[in-house]
Amino acid sequence: MREKILLIDGHSILNRAFYGLPDLTNSEGLHTNAIYGFLNILFKMMEEEKPDYLTVAFDLSAPTFRHKMYDAYKGTRRPMPQELRQQVPVMKDVLGAMGVPILSMEGYEADDLLGTIAKRSEAKGMDVTVLSGDRDLLQLATDHICIRIPKTKGGKTTIEDYFAKDVQEAYQLSPLQIIELKALMGDTADNIPGLPGVGEKTATKLLLEYGSVENAHAHAEEIKPNKAKNAFLEHYDLAVLSKDLATIRIDSPVEYDWETARIHDLYTQEAYEFFKELEFKNFLSRFEETGNTSKAEEHFATITDFAKAEELFALAQKKERVGLELLEEKGMILGLGLAYEEEGDLQVYGMLPQGFVTEAYLLDKAKMLCQQGNAVASLNVKAMLRHMDLDHHTAMFDAQIAAYLLNPLKSEYAYDDIAREYLGEMLPAKEDLLGKLSYSKAAAEKEEELAKSVCYMAYTALKARQPLLEALEAAGMKKLYTDMEMPLLFTLSDMEKEGIRVNAEELKEYGEKLQVRIAELEKSIWQQAGEEFNINSPKQLGVILFEKLQMPGGKKTKTGYSTAADVLEKLAADYAIVSDILEYRQLTKLKSTYADGLAGYIDEGGRIHSTFNQTITATGRISSTEPNLQNIPVRTELGRLLRKVFIPQDGYVFLDADYSQIELRVLAHMSGDEKLIQAYREAQDIHRMTASQVFHIPFEEVTPLQRRNAKAVNFGIVYGISSFGLSQDLSITRKEAEQYIKNYFETYPKIKGFLDNLVQQAKDEGYVSTMFGRRRPVPELKSSNFMQRSFGERVAMNSPIQGTAADIIKIAMIQVSRRLKEENLKSRLILQIHDELLIETAEDEVEQVSAILEQEMKGAAELSVSLEIDMHTGKSWYEAK
DNA sequence: GAACTCACG
DNA sequence: ACGTACGTGAGTTCC
Known part of the structure; x- marks a missing residue:
């Protein structure tokens, strides 16, 4: 039986893996996706091929002769992103640990080394497999040399195999003619210029007729497409150069010893250590036979x-x-x-x-x-x-x-x-x-x-x-753990057990009313569209609106047209069908998520018990699931009506208290900006005050529009301001948004310094912190991707603010529930919605509980501005808000 | 299971 | 030049 050798084009496969997989990192922040992908395909090949020998070839980082020549033609190559570059040496180490020899040579590309070893191995009577993402290598294919090219199609990786006959079949050319093909058509990815104006089609045609670049040139005058003829006459030197560039050398003077390439056991102790370090859990089971697994089980x-x-x-x-x-x-x-x-x-x-x-x-x-x-x-x-x-x-x-x-x-x-x-x-x-x-x-x-x-x-x-x-x-988070999170855990547990009472009949009626209108809208929409289609399918809807009805503003998402609300709102004024669709969307959302969705969670006691998750959010907020009771509608009246079905048990009322602009107050305190602190001490209406100060107008003369703009800026600051985001929100130009921001920072000078400082801190330390020491790492700041880095900057600005507000209400929750218990009250904390607490309050305890909420929420933190709350009672959540 | 949309702070 | 506001969870469609 013939022996088998597997040769791998290291950089090519790493590169493919890097761009094909999501960005994995281990807990130390080392990027690992390319290595992971490489190993994945390596293991797959090992199982399929069962080769006797294995070698991986890498280019040396120094530019090779061929590339130098090319660079003269067309600038420099895009540099390898740092996230990939850092994985290359690790990859080599991992291969080394698995006993796989690495082949590199000054002045020779990996291609040349692969070509050389492939030919030598074939001559020794072996079957050769070359794994690469680069089609250039097809020129090496013979009856015994198979080029395997992984392809990703729709998330799945398939491998295309090319023996000589497969190349012939796919390209109508012999493997060696692939060189000629590249010489004519060029290859931007591989820095081969080719002939201008000659693509794959023309190149193939010419080769079928003339066989080679030289022969085609000899018959240049008879070449048919004029464009190609002229290219030959005027740029033949390019074709000659390209042919040289495209030719893989099979005579590299490299020393190679098959015995060192013979595969023994890839799953060595050393490799195991590497895999542990890289946190490739999925691969570790492969080491089981070597007895490397945890010893913990001995005690079980x-x-x-x-x-x-x-x-x-x-x-x-x-x-x-x-x-x-x-x-x-x-x-x-x-x-x-x-x-x-x-x-x-x-x-x-x-x-x-x-x-x-x-x-x-x-x-x-x-x-x-x-x-x-x-x-x-x-x-x-x-x-x-x-x-x-x-x-x-x-x-x-x-x-x-x-x-x-x-x-x-x-x-x-x-x-x-x-x-x-x-x-x-x-x-x-x-x-x-x-x-x-x-x-x-x-x-x-x-x-x-x-x-x-x-x-x-x-x-x-x-x-x-x-x-x-x-x-x-x-x-520095021991106190946070002991005095905040652990006590809160008990409070959250109590809240989950209490649940909230829901009027099931009323909820059902609410859903039925929605259904009547939904049916009407559906009919109307289909009628206006001239056909029945699934309105819930963005794909079908996009085709109806932007193709059939020819509305402007198509294309936006990767997969097709965007039909999101902000896109549709722009069209609603001109097209009746669009406003129907918007209403349909709103109603079906209310029906499926809330009317129908919540009904399934009502227990025998008529109450809904959510789960409050304490380990989900990046900022320290809690989240609510199954069902989510933190996103019950409130912004539209129709949605808000749903809150009428949330009711207290008999003899009780709801007491609802929410912080007034807690994040902005936190910002005022943390930044120490005197002007903003002063503004809070003087004004009821902070957005109006901001408008007055930023636009230099008397408080009384602020127009509603100016107030709205100032409010958007205030929000923007909390989110990690960007002129683009603000301009989107206010439908103004980026220039104008920039001016607003500039004015804002001039008005409140310390805020700019505070936010800049947060970004700097995140860059220096790798994380930002809340007032109470809660940390949020910001790894995005290290990214070489502009968008990711910008995101990191906004996160660095937002997290301490959002997180500190989250800390404050957590303290309030612990204190409120503690006092309800200590004072032997029947009233219970049942919901938290980020800046709002809902208490199911016994009717005879309303006064006492109001006082507790007032004291504990306001007193949860000592800031340089006061913490204010709004509080209401009601016989339903609708009334209490 | 990913993508899209939309409900909340 | 790049292409977004921060933080969540759930329902629906479609590959």
């Missing part, structure tokens, strides 16, 4: 026996610290993980409900451990609290919240990530153990693995506790 045991469970819980109770994970999904207890130290040895147990070890039993034991003063470490304390009531002062450690504070940008805080970052251990992820199964499904199908999962969770929570606390301390 699955407990099924009731007596043994009893014994272990009794032991655990005596421990000062335990790791405890109660795995729950949709109200069901699916398992319990328990970890503690026994005579210096870590013991970890997984238990699933079965036999005498019932759900209730596990719950009971978990609760006992929490209550008996063991400092319990868990990944998600609030999930555990769903099934038990604990005093707010119970000592608990929440690993996910700690990890969130340390890096709020992650989308999830899974145990394997926490273990990797804070313990330096690679644990099998949930997916490795359970595949794509949900926990509930795993409970039925993969019991052993599920038990292992809860072990890993309890193990990680317990072991990572100290490192996480130390990291919080080092980052």
Whole structure:
């Protein structure tokens, strides 16, 4: 049997991977997407080809002779972006660690080396595969040399294979004629000029007729398209040069020893370390046979026996610290993980409900451990609290919240990530153990693995506790964790349990009323369009409006026409169908998301229980899901009417209090700008005051338009001002927007300095902070992409403001709920909407609760401007707002 | 599952 | 020159 060699064009494949994959980084901020993509395709090739030899060729960074010649023709190449450049040496190191030889040579491109080794290997009787993204290499194809070119089509990578016959088939030319083809048509990507005006079509035609560049030239006078004829006559030198540029050398004087290229084991210990460092979790399972996986499992045991469970819980109770994970999904207890130290040895147990070890039993034991003063470490304390009531002062450690504070940008805080970052251990992820199964499904199908999962969770929570606390301390966020996030966790848990009462019948009627109008609009829209189509499909709608009805302003998104509201609003005045569509959109949104959507969440008690997420946002705000009760309509009257279905229980009213412009007040305080602080001390209407000061007009003479503009500028400042954004918002030119901003900064000079300082700080430290020390990393500032960098600047300006406001209301929430409890009131905090608190208030407690809200919200932070609130009562959320 | 749209602060 | 305002979650369509 013939031996096989795989030759890879290193830069070409890295380049492809870099542009084809989203921007991955490891926790140190090293970009890894190109390396990841390279390895992915390498492993795929290894499985498909099973080669005996493997070598990767790289260009040396110094420009080669051929490129120098070309540069004389057409400037310089675009430099490699820093995000890719930094991956090249790492890639070489990884290959080195896997025992793969790297081939480079001064004065020779990777192409030349690949060509040379391919031919030599063929001569030795081997089958050769060359992997590259570069079609130039097709000239090397023979019966035994196959060029493989990966192509990405619609997110999927397919590989095109070219032996000599495939080249012939695809191009009607022999492999060697590919050189001639390039010489004639050129290749901008590869810096080959070619003949002006000659493209692939003409070039192929000429070659089919004359066979080569030289022969075509010899018959130049008879060449048919005049354009090509003239090109030959006037620019033949270009074709000659191009041919030389396009020719891959197969006689490079490179030393090559096949034995060093022979593949032994790619999955070495050294490679494992690299993969860990790069955080390529998916690849680590490949190392399993080499015995490199975590040793944690040696301490694990699955407990099924009731007596043994009893014994272990009794032991655990005596421990000062335990790791405890109660795995729950949709109200069901699916398992319990328990970890503690026994005579210096870590013991970890997984238990699933079965036999005498019932759900209730596990719950009971978990609760006992929490209550008996063991400092319990868990990944998600609030999930555990769903099934038990604990005093707010119970000592608990929440690993996910700690990890969130340390890096709020992650989308999830899974145990394997926490273990990797804070313990330096690679644990099998949930997916490795359970595949794509949900926990509930795993409970039925993969019991052993599920038990292992809860072990890993309890193990990680317990072991990572100290490192996480130390990291919080080092980052100056220990207080934030202990005095803000952990107390808030209990408050949020209470809010989730309370829920909010909803009048189901009224909600249903609201939906039915909408449906009547929706049906009318649908008919009207179809009638005006002259056909029935799916109005909900932006694609179909775009075709109707911009093609069939020929409306102006088409094209905007990658996939077609934009039919977003701001586009349609511009057309609504001229086209009746468009205003119908806008109304249709509004109503169907209200119907599906709110009328129908919320109905599904009402429990037997007539209440809706949202989940308040504490580890989602980048800035420190909380978020609300299933359902989201932080985006209930209010801006339009029709939407606002929906709030009439949110009602307090009998004998209660709603008390709603929201901060007045908290972010702008935070800005005034943090910047220390005297003029803005003074403005707040004097004026009721800050936007009017801003207008008066920025436009230099008396307060009384500010027009509504001027006030509106000033308000937009105020918002813009908080969002991280840009003239473009402001001009969009106000429908003015960028120049005018620039002038507004300039005026604003002249009026409030310290604000400019404050914002500039935030950006500088983000660049220096890599993060910005709130008044309470909460951090937000801003990695975008390091990007070589202008847009990303600009985004980073706006984030640096906005996050401390939005985040400080979030901190303040968190403090208020903790204090308000504490006082409601301490003063033995029946009233309960039930919702938070970023700057607003909603209290279900007993009718006889309204006065007392109003006073509490007033004191605690205003007193949540000591700023150089006062914190003001607006407060209302009502028999529904509609009335109370 | 990504893209689009739209509800909120 | 580049092409956007900051922070979220959910429903629908379509590949």
